[in-house]
Amino acid sequence: MRATVMYSAGDVRIENVPDPKIVEPSDAVIRVTRACVCGSDLWPYQKMERSDTGRLMGHEAIGVVEDVGADVRTIKRGDFVIMPFAFSDGTCAFCHDGLQTSCVHGGFFGTTDVAGAQAEAVRIPLADGTLFPVRANTDDALMASLLTLSDVMGTGHHAAVIARVTPGKSVAVVGDGAVGLCAVIAAKRLGAEQIIILGRHADRIALAKDFGATDVVSERGDAALERIRELTGGSGVQSVLECVGLEQAVNTAISIARPGGAVGRVGVPQEQTIPGSEPAFYNNVTVGGGPAPVRAYIEDLLPDVLEGKIEPGRVFDRTVALDDVPDGYRSMNDREAIKVMVTP
Numbered sequence: 319m320r321a322t323v324m325y326s327a328g329d330v331r332i333e334n335v336p337d338p339k340i341v342e343p344s345d346a347v348i349r350v351t352r353a354c355v356c357g358s359d360l361w362p363y364q365k366m367e368r369s370d371t372g373r374l375m376g377h378e379a380i381g382v383v384e385d386v387g388a389d390v391r392t393i394k395r396g397d398f399v400i401m402p403f404a405f406s407d408g409t410c411a412f413c414h415d416g417l418q419t420s421c422v423h424g425g426f427f428g429t430t431d432v433a434g435a436q437a438e439a440v441r442i443p444l445a446d447g448t449l450f451p452v453r454a455n456t457d458d459a460l461m462a463s464l465l466t467l468s469d470v471m472g473t474g475h476h477a478a479v480i481a482r483v484t485p486g487k488s489v490a491v492v493g494d495g496a497v498g499l500c501a502v503i504a505a506k507r508l509g510a511e512q513i514i515i516l517g518r519h520a521d522r523i524a525l526a527k528d529f530g531a532t533d534v535v536s537e538r539g540d541a542a543l544e545r546i547r548e549l550t551g552g553s554g555v556q557s558v559l560e561c562v563g564l565e566q567a568v569n570t571a572i573s574i575a576r577p578g579g580a581v582g583r584v585g586v587p588q589e590q591t592i593p594g595s596e597p598a599f600y601n602n603v604t605v606g607g608g609p610a611p612v613r614a615y616i617e618d619l620l621p622d623v624l625e626g627k628i629e630p631g632r633v634f635d636r637t638v639a640l641d642d643v644p645d646g647y648r649s650m651n652d653r654e655a656i657k658v659m660v661t662p
């Protein structure tokens with residue numbers, strides 16, 4: 319089959335690789351009907367050291383089950399499924415707590431150990447715990463939004479949950495990438511009254527407003543802080559959804575939280591330490607977050623997608639065939655595209 323292989327920063331190729339097959343009896347193999355390029359794929363795209371074997375990329379997909387191992391019970395051939403970006407057994411203490419990204423037998427797709435989903439097919443470890451079968455009738459128009467439940471929409475929702483968004487609250491979303499835009503949807507869905515988006519790309523801001531953003535702050539650093547104080551009666555917001563991961567973004571996120579507020583971090587950190595220790599301490603700001611347990615959130619979010627109440631699939635503004643995935647990476651990296659969908 320054909321798959322996306324990254325060899326080093328900027329070097330993404332489509333190659334023929336062996337077809338995935340059942341290795342463990344708990345495995346499944348799915349034919350990928352839609353995949354996509356993630357903002358977090360851009361970190362290796364910018365930084366990866368050369369590797370002779372390369373890394374099979376991609377951790378977001380929906381597809382159809384082609385084969386299941388002998389021990390797979392709940393997933394059947396022909397099922398249409400959502401593949402969360404992490405695999406998990408569904409049975410350990412962390413899975414029971416709804417934190418499947420910390421599953422004791424789990425791991426992540428598209429790493430050096432486990433092949434990725436920007437491919438014609440992908441092997442799914444621990445299929446019963448990992449895959450979410452969608453047995454409702456699914457119109458083609460819903461596919462883009464269903465795909466976001468494998469990562470970005472669940473990740474934006476996680477930021478909102480960790481930042482304790484509840485009805486009536488004031489919220490700021492740091493970052494206008496696909497996750498930031500989904501975080502706006504999540505904040506609105508959970509009843510936030512004021513949603514301030516921090517971003518500076520006109521097309522993304524327009525989408526954020528469609529999704530429910532009430533205010534836009536395009537300044538950075540101290541100027542952003544000042545603007546947000548103006549917009550919030552001087553004190554900052556109750557909930558901050560940090561969807562970037564760079565030091566300055568995290569710093570801003572912590573500094574714009576009002577005393578007693580919370581920051582939900584879902585941007586993959588690019589530093590070893592969390593900045594903003596002093597303001598976080600003196601303002602009693604809770605800082606939390608991490609890889610979103612999107613598997614746990616699908617149950618919550620799926621009905622709203624199926625009913626058309628939320629349309630996170632609108633974050634995709636470009637669709638490419640597998641052969642054009644390298645250009646998809648380039649266009650996202652150059653900020654030409656918000657998020658690129660792949661139709662293998």
Ligand SMILES: [Zn+2]
Pocket residue numbers: 406407408409410411412413414418420421422423424
């Ligand atoms: Zn587990």
